[in-house]
Amino acid sequence: MGRSTQTPSGLLGLGSPAGRQLLLCVVITAAFLLLMIAGWNHYAEQFAVREEFLLSPREILISTPPAWIQSDVLADAVEKADLPDQLDLRDRELTNKVASAISAHAWVRSVQKVVKQYPAKVLVEVEYRRPVAMVEVEFVDEGAVRRGLIPVDIEGTVLPPGDFSRIQANDRYPRIQIDLKRPMVEAGMKWDNPRVAEAALIAAELLPHWSDLKLNRIILKEDSGQHYELELTDQTRIIWGSPPGKELPQETIAKHKVQVMLQKAAESSLSSHEAQPSLDLRTAGRAVTGLNPVHR
Structure with missing residues (x-):
């Protein structure tokens, strides 16, 4: 019996049935892959622009600002921030970008949480x-x-002055007199003189009772030892002492000082044009005979 003269390579030659089948399989597979790629590009583009994943930065929902804020916090923050015209929920850095934009506003002390919701919604x-x-x-x-x-907050942070009317600024809030120098910082930053933050702590303690106690301003006194005094509307002075949390040994704490003032006011002896010993709150209301009311 003679051997076949057909070589192994001839079995897969293009002229053989097996070779033609293999070529057909390769062509079909390549065509299928091309169709898959074309289809993916088409539908991926449609998927990328689906509206339920997109929202405008101005559609962000933030906590309702309190009554004392007149600025449009969201609009101001969006205008100053480098945010795209469309926010995409699928952006893994979206929450960080939004938090950074909102926290930069002068009225925002901190951003507590940023939550993405589907369809497109961002809550701050x-x-x-x-x-x-x-x-x-x-x-x-x-x-x-x-x-x-x-205006300043309890930490001595400068707040936007434009949010306050002249009446609000003059009548609603305690006044602080330190050195009369304008701050060298912008709104949203702490006053460059730390004494302002100290006086702001005192103001926060007295704010609920400011009008009832007929108070006018908080003054830093640096003669005979640095301390703070309270000036009443009739220019009578009360010695407050150290800022809250920084009381000297044996000095009355802030809340006790306020209670002493309220008690004296109830007795109608807090403010008087008649010469009398000044009230020294550092010693819980004991009179200091060497100091008289100051009238200017």
Whole structure:
């Protein structure tokens, strides 16, 4: 019996049935892959622009600002931030980007939480700053030296002055008089003089009772030892002492000082134009005979 003269390579030659079948399989597979790629590109593009994943930065939902804030916090934050025109829920950095944009606003103390929801929705939980006092400053206007008021929170952070009317600034909040210098920082930043933050702590303690106690301003006194005094509307002075949390040994704490003032007010002896010993709250209300009311 003679051997076949057909070589192994000839079995898979293009002229053989097996070779033609293999070529057909390769062609079909390649065509299928091309169709898959084309289809994926088509549908992936449609998937990428689905509206349920997209929203405008102005559609972000943030905690309702309190009544003392007149600014549009969200609009201001979006305008200043480098956010795209469309936010995509599928962006893994979206929550960080939104938190950074909102927290940069002067009225925002902190961003507590950013939550993405489907369909397209972003919720932001915000802690807002609360004004506690107005700091007196001097400025030159048309050649004349005038006084103005700049709002601060309990940490001495400068707040946007434009959110307060003249009546609110003058009548609703305690005043602080330190050095009358304007701050060298922008709104949203802490006043560069730490004494303002100390006085703001005192203002926060007195804010609920400011009008009832007929208080006018908080003053830093640096003669005979640094301490703070309270000036009443009739210019009578009360010695407050150290800021809350920084009391000297044997000095009355802030809440006790406030209670002493309320008690004295109830006795109608807190403010008087008649000469009398000044009230020294550092010693829980004991009179200091060497100091008399100050009238200017």
